Amino acid sequence: MFFYRQRHLLISFLIGVLIGVSTITYVFVSHNFVRLERFLTLPSWDQPERYGEPVYGNTSGLPRVFCWITTMPSNLIKAMAVKRTWARRCDQYLFISSEQNSDLPSIAAVSLEGRQLLWNKTKFALTYIAKHFGDRYDYFYKADDDTYAFVDNLKRLLRRFNPETPVLFGQVHMVSYQLACCCDSKSHISKLWWQDNRMIHNLPDIFCG
Numbered sequence: 067m068f069f070y071r072q073r074h075l076l077i078s079f080l081i082g083v084l085i086g087v088s089t090i091t092y093v094f095v096s097h098n099f100v101r102l103e104r105f106l107t108l109p110s111w112d113q114p115e116r117y118g119e120p121v122y123g124n125t126s127g128l129p130r131v132f133c134w135i136t137t138m139p140s141n142l143i144k145a146m147a148v149k150r151t152w153a154r155r156c157d158q159y160l161f162i163s164s165e166q167n168s169d170l171p172s173i174a175a176v177s178l179e180g181r182q183l184l185w186n187k188t189k190f191a192l193t194y195i196a197k198h199f200g201d202r203y204d205y206f207y208k209a210d211d212d213t214y215a216f217v218d219n220l221k222r223l224l225r226r227f228n229p230e231t232p233v234l235f236g237q238v239h240m241v242s243y244q245l246a247c248c249c250d251s252k253s254h255i256s257k258l259w260w261q262d263n264r265m266i267h268n269l270p271d272i273f274c275g
Contacts, residue, residue, distance in 0.1 A: 128221040129204040129229055133159040134191055137172065137211040138179045144211040145170055155217035157203060162191045204229035208236075 133156035137145040145161055153159040161172035164179050175190035176183050205224055209215055
């Protein structure tokens with residue numbers, strides 16, 4: 067009888083411990099799952115975003131960087147990925163495409179896409195950016211929609227330079243007639259040495275193909 071009672075108490079104790087551990091584990095896992103789910107959940111693609119408003123305010127004293135990203139309508143998923151990741155670290159960004167899209171946002175720089183039209187797209191972008199944003203930012207970063215940039219590190223690098231001095235960072239391509247061409251560079255950053263629209267209009271119409 068005594069042995070039976072002891073065994074009954076032991077079983078009850080073990081069941082209580084099991085229920086307690088299960089309850090604590092459930093609460094802990096559920097709480098952390100909700101936190102993980104919130105962390106992994108990205109903003110909706112349809113989330114309204116006012117054009118021209120930077121996502122992160124520049125209060126660090128670092129240079130102000132405007133990012134312009136070349137893309138095309140068929141690369142919308144790539145462009146959205148850029149928008150939802152590193153582009154939000156820029157003080158402002160704009161996509162350059164052949165179609166206007168307010169969700170990115172993007173502007174239509176050319177009517178057709180093609181490698182031979184890269185310079186036309188670049189020249190239009192330079193003109194547009196100089197006109198609308200030229201006096202509001204220290205540097206202008208050009209990238210493609212397959213680029214991933216660490217914008218914070220870029221700003222720390224640029225802090226070493228005088229934003230009033232014209233400068234160009236990036237790989238320069240030399241075409242057959244010895245004219246430096248950056249229209250096919252994956253990325254480059256410049257100070258507005260082309261801020262005067264007359265300089266842009268005087269640039270030749272060349273093909274990067």
